[in-house]
Every structure is written in C-alpha cells, then in structure tokens.
Amino acid sequence: MKEYQTDPFKGTFGSLENLADKISDVLSCPVTIEDQNHRLLAYSTHEDSTDPARVATIIGRRVPEKVVNSLWKDGVIPRLQESDDPVRVSSIQKVGLGDRVAVSIRKNSEVLGYIWVLEVEKKLNPDDLRLLKLAAASAKSQLLQMQIGTKKKEENRQELFWKMLTGNLPQEKRILEKLHELNILPVLPAVVFILQLQKEITPALEKDILYLAAVNQKINVLLSAADSNQMLLLASPVGKEQPLDLAKSFVETFFTHMKERFSVSEIKAAYGSLVTSFTQVEKSYKEASSVLAVQEKLGGETLSLTGYHELGIYQFLDTIYEKQQRQGYQNEMLKSLQEYDRLHKTELYRTLETYLTLDENLNKASEALHIHMNTLLYRLKRIGEITNIDLKSPHQKIMLYLDFKINRLF
C-alpha cells in the first residue's frame, strides 16, 4: 500500500520511451504517448497484446484520422482537453479501438499531449487512474523540455515562411538549406492555403487550426503563420488522389471540424496553385489571395470556389482588366446604362447584371430583384433600345458579364 501512495514516476526517465515502459510496467497495460496533434511520441514495447487502432497508430506514427474523428464525435477529446482526469473510452469497434483509458498532459489549460492505456489485460482500478494522473504530470515536464527548442525554431520558421511568401528568398538552394536547418522535410509539390476567420487569430485559435491541419490526413503542413484574421499554411497534399482534390477535401473537412469542434464558423478558405519549387510559394500565395478577393467581392456562387484552379474565368479578370486599362477600354454599353440610371433613377445596370449572373433566367432574376417578371422583360427591352446590346450574341453577353465582374473587383 505504501508503494501506491508514493509517486513511482518521480525523477527523469531520459526519454519518453522509458517513461512509457515504466507506466506500462506499473499498470500492466500497453501504453502510448502522443503529442497534442496525436502524433506518436512513444509507446511501450514489452507487451504484445494490443488492438488494431494502436497498431495503426504505431505504424503510421500518428493516430489515424478516423479514430480521431470518432473520439471527437464521442466527446472524448473535448473532455480530455478540459480536465486532468483520466477518461475511460469504451471500445469502438468500427475504428478498431479496444477499451482504454486516456489522460491529457497539460500545462495550465494548454494540452501538450495524451497518454493512452489499453485495457486488454486488465481493467484499471481507481488507484491505477490516480497513478496515471501522476504519470501525466511526469510526462508534462518532459514534454515541456522538448518544447524549449521548438519555440526558437518556431520563430525561425515564421521568418522563413514570410520571406518565401513575399518573395524575399528567391534562391531555391537557400530555401532548402533553411528548411534543413529547421528540420522540415522539403516535400513537394506544395500549396499555400489561406484560412480566414472573422476575428483575430489568437494563439489558442492558431493552435486549434494547426491541430486540425495536422490531424487531417490530406495535407502535410510544412510552415504556417498567423496574420491578423488569416492563417497561412504551406502544405503538401498527401495521398493517392489528385493533389488539388486533396486540398479541396482538406478545406471542406476543415470547415466542418472547425464548426463542430471549436464552434468557429463563417470561415473563408482559399489555396493557390500547386508549386513544384519553393521559389513559387509567393505566386501560390498571391493566387490564394486573389481567390479570397473574388469570394469577398463577388460573393454568390464564388463562395464555393476555394482553389485557384477552380476560379475558371475569374482567374483572368485581372489580366483582362490590365489590358483594358492599357488600351483605355471602356464598356460603352455599361457606361450608357449607368448614365441612363443616373438620369432616370432606374436600375437597368443592376438589372442586367443580375439577369446575366443568374444564367439569364427570368424567374430567378425577377425574384432576386423583387420585381414582376414583365418589369424585367420591359427593362431588358429598354436596355436593348438604349444601348444596342444584343442579348442574342454570346460574345456580347460574355464581355458584359466580365465587365460587370471587373467593375465589382477593381
């Protein structure tokens, strides 16, 4: 009994592996230690009875996404994040998870990692749980020590990332050197993501976002940075699907997870094109920015466009606009419409824009404009009279459509 009242985990263990083995010894169960992103840090070795989830975690050096999802759905992870107390998880067959007990490794309210104990040989009793809590305290100091180096590295990473984003590091060689120094695997191809929230990104939010990005199996985050209400990521899509499809599905799951797990909604996301060298990061960043600009200024259906490659014609609006500026082009038709609107206090401009934007559908357009269908019809007829716009000509309509959008964008 005396033994149980003292702390068997006092002192240093040299490495987390040793600590894992010690815990396993004391509790007579397989033990796994993960960091805050469910990346494998250490696992006990002298036990051979285990479950598929643990095997997959060890093999993949991280907890499989579907296991994490399942733990979130059952509220396990939120409970772990909120208290120091061990949480018992009943087996979840679907994801190969046997009965187990987990405890979070925390410093104040910040989660540093988790300890998992599988109940294959025996069930943990209350005393075991008390011991597990002590183990977590021991792991905490070890993890904190490991993170000291990380802080400095993190600053260097930020600096490197911003240099890449702004094109201040134009030599591929230098970038690769820096990445090596920072212990980042230079995985290509990569994509720049922008995740834009409605409010400022706090360190806590940043952690949450990075957590989701790290846990998600679609992309491998190389670098990240918070910029007021935007979170920037340089990441490499991982998987057998098309890289850009992976990027899209990452964004989609990111949305739902941010909402479900952290109650953060109204997020906008965008990503640039795939780059095959780190000197192109700036370009990918600019592209992602322009996707966001399109979303914010054009709204509507463009809100579902997250990838630069999905922008379709919107990719070329800036190019077209530049050329128009160079040659002093003005869309006479739109100008005369606006002039007419000004003089007669009408809304022909908005009418035509809505009509064209809504696929020339009389029903939808008249509804959107809150007018009678015949009014819309009359206005279109007037537009034809006033501007000699020919609504039967695809060329003209396309040019009008683009000019409408350009007027909104620039």
Place this chain on the structure above:
Amino acid sequence: MKEYQTDPFKGTFGSLENLADKISDVLSCPVTIEDQNHRLLAYSTHEDSTDPARVATIIGRRVPEKVVNSLWKDGVIPRLQESDDPVRVSSIQKVGLGDRVAVSIRKNSEVLGYIWVLEVEKKLNPDDLRLLKLAAASAKSQLLQMQIGTKKKEENRQELFWKMLTGNLPQEKRILEKLHELNILPVLPAVVFILQLQKEITPALEKDILYLAAVNQKINVLLSAADSNQMLLLASPVGKEQPLDLAKSFVETFFTHMKERFSVSEIKAAYGSLVTSFTQVEKSYKEASSVLAVQEKLGGETLSLTGYHELGIYQFLDTIYEKQQRQGYQNEMLKSLQEYDRLHKTELYRTLETYLTLDENLNKASEALHIHMNTLLYRLKRIGEITNIDLKSPHQKIMLYLDFKINRLF
C-alpha cells in the same frame, strides 16, 4: 452655221458657275457640274424649270445616294467613266430623275467630274451634244487648276493623318489647328476604318474607294491614307442613327458597291471605337487593327464582326491563352469530352461548342448540327454526366466558350 463650228467655251470663265451658265445659255437647258464624287461644283441659275433630283442635289450639295445607286444600276456611270461621249439618260421616276444628258470631264482615263444637262425645255440634238463635249473639255482645264492646290494639301493631309494614327500629335489644339489649315471641318465623333483588300491599293483603287466613301451618305471622310493593301479612313458618321450603326451600314454598303461597281470582292473591313477627340485617333486605329487580326485568325463567324465594339471577348483571347500557357492550364472538361468522343465516336465536343456559340438556342444548334432537337437535349444531358459541366453556371459556360475559341485559335 459658222457659230457652231467654233468653240463657244474657249477662254477662261473665272469660275465654274460662269461656265455652267454659259453652257446653259448655249444649250437652253439647266446645267449641273459635279466633281468625281458627285459633289455639286456649280449649277446654272437662270432657269427655273427643273426636276426633283436636281433640286435635291443642289439643296444637299451632292447627288442623293439613291440617285447615284440608280445610275450605277442602269450602267450610266460606268459608261460615262469609259468614254468622253455624252450619254443620254431616260427619266427614272422612282428617284425623281427627268430626261437628261451627261458627259464626263476627263483627263486621260481619270474622271474629274460630270456635266449634267436636263432636257426639260428641249431635247439636245447631235450638234448640242458636240458642244457639250467641248464644254467638258473646257471644264477639264478648270477642274485641273482647282486640283493643283489639292495635291499639296493632300500630302499635308497624309502627313497629319499618319501623325494622328501613330500618336505623334498628342495635343488636341495642334490637331485642330492643322485641320483648320487644311480646310477640314473637325467633325466629331469620328471613327478610324481599315478597309483591307487582297491586293495592293493602286492609286486607281484608292480613288474608287474614296469615291464610295464620299458618295455614301453614312459617313463623312475627314482623312484617308493608303497603306499597302489597306485603306485607312478617319470618318465621322453622319445621320440620325447611332454613329456605330452608321459605321456598320457604311461597311456593308461598301462591300456590295465595291463588288457591284468595281468587281472587287474579298474585302475585309474593320473600325475602332468612336472617338470624341482627335488625340484618340491612335486608339481607334489600334482597335480597328485588332478587329482585323481577330477576323484573320479566327475567320468564320467573326468575319461579320467589323466594329471593335462588336468584338466582345475576342480581344482578350490571346492574353488569356498566354496566361494559361504560363501556368500549364488545361480545361479538364473539354479534355474529357474529347476523350469520350474519341472512344465512342461521338460528337459531344462539337455539339457543346455549337450549342454555346449559337447562344444556347436549341433550335438553331440542332439545325446547325443536323440532328433532332431531342438528340441535342440528350447529348447535353450526357455531357453533364460525363464532365460535371454545369450548364446553369454562367461562369463555367463562359470559360468553356473561351476555351473552345482558344482551341480553334491556337
């Protein structure tokens, strides 16, 4: 008898008006003298019996277009241009033309103008016709003298025009001064036309073109220049219609008249946008040039696009293509359509292109493709299934349309 054998028109008459009166005296008929472009030069005054065509000519200071048309149709003008002999024209009621006799004023094979004699009081006898021929000879020397100043002016005009076209005269004031010096009314708005023939523009062809441009009532030519196989015009549309509509209808009548009257076909024409100051002439010229470029590169449907304002999106295709090339863009939808066509020997690609090009009109498209309407409908449904093209999305359709055209172009 002796009187008839001498030349009553010998000597100088001071002005063409005096000559007109003299001819009228001798022949006892109303007389009108026109230049080679049927512009009124002089008319006899002491007669009051006349016909509507003559009245209209005097009032408008030029022969009405429909009268000229009618004279061409009846072969009168070609006959006048081919010989020195007077030609008798029977009355043409439709255009208010009474019986009359005309003779051309020629220097070698070049027509300088025409003398018209109305046979209202009496019919001209052979002797009268001989006298008329002498009158034409007398008019010739007068017209030639008038043209001496014109030659020098013409050179100055050319110089001014080229400076304006190339943007080498960027001050509106200076241009207006020059125009005043050259006795050109600075009429605005104006448009630059390019009329492009298949062969080099000879002085004779230049004359013919300017003749049609001058006779045509739609535009008022301020300046002109020949440039290898192109004829450049700076002209102001005249009439109550929209200026650009006038420009278009000028081009249309120009085509038919060049073919009918001078047997010159295969002409391409283009014009830039309406300018409201002469400093913008360069811009209008460049626009006209780009219209021609599109016509030549795309052909087919674009041949009917003569005005820059009608060009729509075509001006930007090259820019868009270049950007696509730079970033290795490919339209996946069109690629998969082509792939499907190849594998199944179908024509979905052409179907969609035709459908979009013909303004998404089922009737027109099915007719153009020689298929049943429902077949077209079915194909469009299949296209949607195969490619996840959404034909309700304007932005997708526009991208497709542009890629179709780009695929044709490059």
Place this chain on the structure above:
DNA sequence: AAAGCATTTGTGATAATTCACAAACGCACT
C-alpha cells in the same frame, strides 16, 4: 390641373423549352 412620358404590374394568349417516356437504331460482345 392637365398632359405626356417612362415605368411598373397585371392578364391572357402564344411560342419555346424542357421533361418523361417509348420505340427504334447501330454497334460491340457473346
């Protein structure tokens, strides 16, 4: 106040389109 004009809305008829369904065709494959 009256008149003129552009605009909006309503009603009803007409034309065009989309859709559902059936039948037939052509072709590859067995």
Place this chain on the structure above:
DNA sequence: AGTGCGTTTGTGAATTATCACAAATGCTTT
C-alpha cells in the same frame, strides 16, 4: 442470332419564356 448499351428520334405534356395590351403609378412639363 441474341443481348446490352449508348444513341437517336418521335410523341405528348408540363413548364417556362415571350409577346400584346390594358391599367395604374409616378414624375416632369406645360
């Protein structure tokens, strides 16, 4: 020859777009 599949064509109905008119509104002009 039969089968299955994708395709084409035909028929008819449902939906939608378009047109013609009438009536009412609001605004400016006289």
